[in-house]
Amino acid sequence: xxxxxxxxxxxxxxxxxxxxxxxxxxxxxxxxxxxxxxxxxxxxxxxxxxxxxxxxxxxxxxxxxxxxxxxxxxxxxxxxxxxxxxxxxxxxxxxxxxxxxxxxxxxxxxxxxxxxxxxxxxxxxxxxxxxxxxxxxxxxxxxxxxxxxxxxxxxxxxxxxxxxxxxxxxxxxxxxxxxxxxxxxxxxxxxxxxxxxxxxxxxxxxxxxxxxxxxxxxxxxxxxxxxxxxxxxxxxxxxxxxxxxxxxxxxxxxxxxxxx
DNA sequence: ATTGTGGCCTGCCCGC
DNA sequence: TGCGGGCAGGCCACAA
Numbered sequence: 001x002x003x004x005x006x007x008x009x010x011x012x013x014x015x016x017x018x019x020x021x022x023x024x025x026x027x028x029x030x031x032x033x034x035x036x037x038x039x040x041x042x043x044x045x046x047x048x049x050x051x052x053x054x055x056x057x058x059x060x061x062x063x064x065x066x067x068x069x070x071x072x073x074x075x076x077x078x079x080x081x082x083x084x085x086x087x088x089x090x091x092x093x094x095x096x097x098x099x100x101x102x103x104x105x106x107x108x109x110x111x112x113x114x115x116x117x118x119x120x121x122x123x124x125x126x127x128x129x130x131x132x133x134x135x136x137x138x139x140x141x142x143x144x145x146x147x148x149x150x151x152x153x154x155x156x157x158x159x160x161x162x163x164x165x166x167x168x169x170x171x172x173x174x175x176x177x178x179x180x181x182x183x184x185x186x187x188x189x190x191x192x193x194x195x196x197x198x199x200x201x202x203x204x205x206x207x208x209x210x211x212x213x214x215x216x217x218x219x220x221x222x223x224x225x226x227x228x229x230x231x232x233x234x235x236x237x238x239x240x241x242x243x244x245x246x247x248x249x250x251x252x253x254x255x256x257x258x259x260x
Numbered sequence: 261a262t263t264g265t266g267g268c269c270t271g272c273c274c275g276c
Numbered sequence: 277t278g279c280g281g282g283c284a285g286g287c288c289a290c291a292a
Contacts, residue, residue, distance in 0.1 A: 002286090031269085059286080077285050078271080098271095122270045124286060157263060166287085174285060249265070250285070 002075035003220040004140055004171030004211055007059050010073070010081040014054035014063060017083050017108070017116040022046050024109040027127070032105040032118075034074070034126040045069050045129060046108065051116075057136050058170025072131035076124025084114040140171035141211050145204045152192040152200075159195070160188035161248025163207075171211070174250045179223035180210045182237075187259045188247045229253045 002010070025046050027039040045068060053064040061073040061081070073081070080087055082104075100119075106127045107117045118125065138147045151168040152159070160181060163172050172180070181188050184206035186199060195203065214220055224236050233242045235255035243256045 074286085076269085076287080078269090120269095122284090124269055126287090155262080161263085164286090251283095 002059060002077065002079055003173035003176050003214075004056075004059060005176075005214040005218070005220050007056055007061055007075060007171075008141075008215055009218070010075070011054050011056040011061055013081055013083050013086070014051070014061065014116070016086075017063075017110070017114075018051050018054060020114070021050055021111040022048065022108050023111040024107075026107040026109065027105075029105045029123070031123060032120070032126050034128045035131070037127065037129050042071075042106075042127070042129060046071065057133055057139055058166055059173070060131060060133075060136065060170070062131070062133075069130045072128035073118055074125045074128070075118070076120060076122065076126070078122040079118055079120035079125035082115075082117045082119055136166055136170040137168040138170065140169050140176070140207060141215075143169060143204070143207065145201060148204045148207065149200055152195065154193035156191045156193060158188060158248045159186060159190045159192045160250070160252060162192035164248060164250070169207075172207075173220060174252075175220045175223065175226065175229075176210060176214065177250075178229065178253050179214070179225050180207045181254060181259060182223075182225040183210055185258050185260065188252050188254050189245070225253065 025043045027033060027042050030039060033039065033042065046065060049065040049068045051063040052066045055062040055064065059075065063071040063073070065071065103119045103121045104117045105120050105123065107115050109115045118127065137151060148169070152162055155162050160177050163169055163177050163180070164174070184203045186203060210223065214222055228234060228236055228242055233253065234240060235242055235257065237255065238257055240255050240257040242253050245252045
């Protein structure tokens with residue numbers, strides 16, 4: 001599903017949509033417009049403008065308009081970005097690759113004939129206008145050791161839940177959380193505030209390395225743990241039968257031997 | 261304030 | 277071959 005690596009791909013793809021006049025905005029699905037946004041408002045705010053910056057904070061993609069508002073794109077777990085018919089990501093775990101125009105929830109048509117579309121079969125994503133960027137924590141790709149320590153704080157919540165709290169650390173989804181904790185050798189259910197300094201350093205290194213690696217490999221589903229994340233799966237590191245649990249309300253796979 | 265839970269969305273996969 | 281029940285998880289509303 002789109003986690004930080006996919007949205008980073010979408011952000012880069014979005015750069016192909018910059019400096020092109022938006023001639024038409026099509027938003028047929030009002031459910032997909034969030035924060036009280038109406039189709040009329042979105043059309044009026046963006047038509048005739050150009051996008052001049054393509055940004056990303058965590059899993060939120062931001063397109064700044066030239067002198068106007070910022071358009072926020074959320075991809076949920078099944079959303080794709082298409083620019084001029086090209087997809088930002090080929091393969092998407094749990095989603096579909098079918099070319100189904102009915103899944104296009106919002107389309108910005110450019111005066112030159114091309115377009116930028118968000119296509120989401122399950123309608124779990126959304127489009128916002130001027131989203132509150134302050135609600136998001138520090139981006140997982142650039143978080144510092146001190147930033148991570150502050151994000152975890154003295155919390156008694158499960159480590160994994162805190163890592164996935166977008167208001168603390170932005171961009172970590174279920175697959176990256178499992179992969180990061182696997183690499184760091186930490187039990188997802190540990191209280192977030194219980195990490196010793198050495199464990200915190202390990203977690204920080206693992207988080208940064210995991211996010212960078214998965215961007216390089218091309219998706220959040222390309223982690224080493226991913227292929228073993230299934231019934232009967234064994235730890236790629238030591239061969240132990242993996243443990244499947246619900247932690248922080250999410251399906252969680254971990255190695256009971258080396259994740260402590 | 262913090263933490264936990266349930267519901268929403270719907271395509272897809274599995275078993276009958 | 278068709279059908280129905282689970283399942284996936286990001287996000288939000290709500291409860292304790």
